Amino acid sequence: xxxxxxxxxxxxxxxxxxxxxxxxxxxxxxxxxxxxxxxxxxxxxxxxxxxxxxxxxxxxxxxxxxxxxxxxxxxxxxxxxxxxxxxxxxxxxxxxxxxxxxxxxxxxxxxxxxxxxxxxxxxxxxxxxxxxxxxxxxxxxxxxxxxxxxxxxxxxxxxxxxxxxxxxxxxxxxxxxxxxxxxxxxxxxxxxxx
Amino acid sequence: xxxxxxxxxxxxxxxxxxxxxxxxxxxxxxxxxxxxxxxxxxxxxxxxxxxxxxxxxxxxxxxxxxxxxxxxxxxxxxxxxxxxxxxxxxxxxxxxxxxxxxxxxxxxxxxxxxxxxxxxxxxxxxxxxxxxxxxxxxxxxx
Numbered sequence: 001x002x003x004x005x006x007x008x009x010x011x012x013x014x015x016x017x018x019x020x021x022x023x024x025x026x027x028x029x030x031x032x033x034x035x036x037x038x039x040x041x042x043x044x045x046x047x048x049x050x051x052x053x054x055x056x057x058x059x060x061x062x063x064x065x066x067x068x069x070x071x072x073x074x075x076x077x078x079x080x081x082x083x084x085x086x087x088x089x090x091x092x093x094x095x096x097x098x099x100x101x102x103x104x105x106x107x108x109x110x111x112x113x114x115x116x117x118x119x120x121x122x123x124x125x126x127x128x129x130x131x132x133x134x135x136x137x138x139x140x141x142x143x144x145x146x147x148x149x150x151x152x153x154x155x156x157x158x159x160x161x162x163x164x165x166x167x168x169x170x171x172x173x174x175x176x177x178x179x180x181x182x183x184x185x186x187x188x189x190x191x192x193x194x
Numbered sequence: 195x196x197x198x199x200x201x202x203x204x205x206x207x208x209x210x211x212x213x214x215x216x217x218x219x220x221x222x223x224x225x226x227x228x229x230x231x232x233x234x235x236x237x238x239x240x241x242x243x244x245x246x247x248x249x250x251x252x253x254x255x256x257x258x259x260x261x262x263x264x265x266x267x268x269x270x271x272x273x274x275x276x277x278x279x280x281x282x283x284x285x286x287x288x289x290x291x292x293x294x295x296x297x298x299x300x301x302x303x304x305x306x307x308x309x310x311x312x313x314x315x316x317x318x319x320x321x322x323x324x325x326x327x328x329x330x331x332x333x334x335x336x
Contacts, residue, residue, distance in 0.1 A: 020229075027225055031218050040208055048213075049221070056225055057232070134208055153205040184201050192200045 005029075008072045015063050023063070026072070027056050033155070034080045040150040041084045041143070042091075043135045051087055055080045070164060077165045081147050088143045130191065137187035145180040152177055 008029070014022035034055060039048040059079055066075055138146055147166065151157045152173075159177075163170045185192060195203075 024222060024226070027222055028218065031221055035213060035218075036209065039211065039213075045213060049224075052221070053225055053228060057228065060229065130204075130207070131211070134204065138205075138208070149205060153202045154208050178198075181198050181201050184205065185197055188201065188204055191204055192197060 009068070012063065012066065012068075012072050015060075016066070023060055026059075026076075030073070030076050031056075034076060036155060037077065037080055037150055038084050040138070040154050041081075041088065041146050043139055047087070047091070051084055052080075055083055058083065074161065074164050077151075078167075081151075081165055085143045085147060133188060133191065137184050140187060141180050141183060145176050145183070148173055148176045149180045149184070 006025070008026070011022045011026050011029075015026065031052070035048060035052055038051050038055070039045065042048050042051065055076070059076055062079075066072070070078075138149070141149065144166075148162060151162045151165070152159070157165075159170050159173045162173045166173070
């Protein structure tokens with residue numbers, strides 16, 4: 001028998017009524033997605049862990065004031081992005097992560113195979129090199145551009161959703177994305193098949 | 195495929211960067227323990243209230259000291275007011291003019307009148323006759 005999971009709104013209402021277990025369910029539900037968002041903006045697992053703990057703690061403290069003007073999903077992402085950008089403004093160090101952090105599934109991804117194929121000597125690269133280049137390229141973007149690229153390219157969010165989270169216009173999202181892609185093209189020239 | 199689509203494709207590979215297996219189970223436990231610790235930790239207003247009461251105790255101690263000093267002053271004032279003023283002033287005069295060797299001292303010898311003995315450093319030597327002349331003394335026969 002399949003048990004249907006309660007919708008976000010119900011869990012939010014229960015949390016607002018003082019049910020801490022309901023918020024735990026929200027942590028489990030949103031944890032992986034928010035982890036990806038924060039991690040791809042910081043490129044550091046330890047910082048991501050600390051930030052994510054802070055994000056959920058902040059959300060838990062503020063949830064009574066959440067008035068459902070936006071979805072809980074948007075609200076949580078908004079807290080995570082703004083907190084991460086504030087953190088990045090204070091942090092100047094750039095840390096690369098270890099190879100162990102990459103899921104093995106990448107080896108079967110057609111985009112990865114294409115990017116690291118050996119049909120062109122310029123494309124010859126291994127996983128470590130691609131990962132290193134990708135991270136370096138991402139870290140060269142400004143915090144705001146990186147946030148847009150993370151949400152659009154990595155997390156697959158639509159422009160309108162990103163605009164709501166960042167509280168900017170749809171046009172600004174598109175222009176930031178265009179500019180960021182131009183910069184990334186320059187940094188990752190050797191991996192782009194043309 | 196446009197270069198923009200190409201770059202999006204490569205960036206998308208970052209989705210494979212994942213935390214270690216079992217991370218999220220540990221994450222929830224860490225979150226719960228942090229929340230419990232925060233719950234046990236005093237809030238900002240509790241800290242303020244605590245500090246305020248400490249400060250109050252700090253001011254209470256001198257208040258007792260002031261009371262003790264005031265009581266001591268009151269006792270001293272009462273004591274001085276009861277004593278005769280002359281005694282107090284005489285005592286003070288003695289203190290102001292201490293005795294010196296240069297001052298003449300009165301010495302009484304037997305039944306004679308007081309004589310003033312010369313003291314070194316006196317300006318002039320004074321001789322004082324006995325109370326009765328020697329001619330008045332009774333003759334003695336052996």
